Amino acid sequence: MTTLLTLCNVGHCFGPHTVLRGVNFTLDAGRCVVLTGPSGTGKSTLARVMTGLLRPQEGRVELNARRVGFVFQEPRLLPWRTALQNVLLPCDERNPKMKGYALEMLEAVGLANAASLLPGELSGGMRQRVSLARALAVRPDLLILDEPFTGLDGALREDMKALIERLVQAGQSGAGMSVVQVAHHQHDILRHASVQFRLEHGALTVEQGRLL
Known part of the structure; x- marks a missing residue:
């Protein structure tokens, strides 16, 4: 099985505050795992x-994924670009197929009619869904979800979870992606997550095995 991501004895500090210490982690292709722990x-x-995106002060990171998608807690959209243009940001816009796929991703997150709107014309939940579409538009081998359902109501949250879970299932059959999900609430956790890790006092531990 292909290993997409390996962390060996990773440590990091912000000033005198140690946030990571001796973190070891391995993610194989087609896996979905969840990272939980107290705020901050x-x-x-x-x-x-x-x-x-951040180089640790200690340890080693080996990233073997060809394409990585990242959904931040905040949408981080460029205000002068339309929803579609924001989705296309990490893509090769010279490829004529990418626009069609970007539109497919906007449709998948329920925003087919918002492609020409600017971020200022979208609600917070809509902006977050544009961010998710942008991460998926690169067809990632590895998708990092940092509390991606912030600002979404219950029905939309479940719809977005179902979308990601379908892609995870495809990954488990060898054609999709692996996922690392940062989650603060249990109701946000993807159903197909295989392992739940907990980060506390800088240390990463396995909190729960199979979540299915």
Whole structure:
């Protein structure tokens, strides 16, 4: 089985505050895992380390995924670009097929009619769904979800979870993606997650095995 991500003895501090210490983690292709823990313990920091957005002060990170999608807690959309243009940001816009796929992703998150709207014309929940469509538009081998359902009501949350879970199932059959989900609430956790990790006091431990 292909290993997409490996962390070996990773440590990181912000000033005198240690947020990660001796973190070891391995993610194989087609797996979905969840990262939980108290607020402010470094879950988002660890997610950024996993993707190379943050270089840890200690340890080693090996990222073998060809394409990585990242959904942040905040949408992080460019205000002068339309929803469609924001989805296309990480894509090769010279590829004529990418626009069609980006539109498919907007339709998948329920925003087919919002492609030409600017972020300022969208609600918070709509902006978050554009962010999810943008992460999926790169057809990621690895998808990092940092509390991606912030601002979504119950019905929309379940719809977005179902969308991601369908892609995870495809990954388990060898054609989709792996997922690391940062979650604060149990009702946000993807049903197909195989392992639940807990980050507390800088240490990462396995909290729960099979979640199915």
